[in-house]
Amino acid sequence: MYRYPVLSLAxxxxxxxxxxxxxAALSEVYAIAERQSSxxxxxxxxxxxxxxxxxxxxxxxxxxxxxWFYDAIDDVWQAILRGDEPGEAAINALRLSSTxxxxxxxxxxxxxxxxxxxPGIAMRSPLQRYARDSMVITQHAFMGELTYINAxxxxxxxxxxxxxx
Numbered sequence: 001m002y003r004y005p006v007l008s009l010a011x012x013x014x015x016x017x018x019x020x021x022x023x024a025a026l027s028e029v030y031a032i033a034e035r036q037s038s039x040x041x042x043x044x045x046x047x048x049x050x051x052x053x054x055x056x057x058x059x060x061x062x063x064x065x066x067x068w069f070y071d072a073i074d075d076v077w078q079a080i081l082r083g084d085e086p087g088e089a090a091i092n093a094l095r096l097s098s099t100x101x102x103x104x105x106x107x108x109x110x111x112x113x114x115x116x117x118x119p120g121i122a123m124r125s126p127l128q129r130y131a132r133d134s135m136v137i138t139q140h141a142f143m144g145e146l147t148y149i150n151a152x153x154x155x156x157x158x159x160x161x162x163x164x165x
Contacts, residue, residue: 003080005091005165011098011142015069018105018137022062025112025130029055032119045117054115058108065097065104072097091165092154099147102137109134 033046033055045051072093076086086094113120113127120127137143150160 003085004076005086005094007142007163007165008076008091008094008098011095011102012069012073014137014140014143015098015102015105018102018109018134019062019066019069021130021134021137022105022108022112025109025127025134026055026058026062028125028127028130029112029116032116045115051115054111058111058115061104062108065101068093069097069101088154088165092151092160095142095147095164096151099143102143106134106138 029045033044033051035044037044042048072090076090076094079086079090109127109130113131116125116127119125122128146161147164150164153160
């Protein structure tokens with residue numbers, strides 16, 4: 001356990017919160033979509049094609065990011081279980097997948113808020129809190145553009161800035 005990359009673990013602690021927020025936001029949209037009828041007589045949200053497409057995009061993006069995030073973790077964990085030190089490429093995947101899932105989660109949460117329409121804008125709506133909380137996580141120094149610069153440097157065979165790995 002003590003060989004697990006500490007900076008990567010610090011990013012993952014934040015990333016799983018963002019992932020949970022996004023999942024909760026989608027669950028809230030599903031609840032609203034069936035129970036909420038439109039004042040205008042329009043179909044409920046679940047019966048609107050744009051909503052069906054948007055929720056499918058959100059699910060695909062979130063689940064894909066989640067898969068890569070946990071795959072990167074498993075790759076490093078398996079190396080540790082074998083007694084190996086995680087390589088720089090594996091640590092880069094940990095850092096980049098953490099930033100990626102945090103950003104995707106925030107995007108999905110914001111899109112869930114927009115998709116919910118009027119029920120989502122009420123301050124009592126949990127979607128309000130989810131959107132704000134997800135945006136805060138993206139502002140952390142570990143989740144910034146510097147992650148992409150460092151990851152890109154490594155993909156091109158250049159060293160990352162000190163402290164990235």
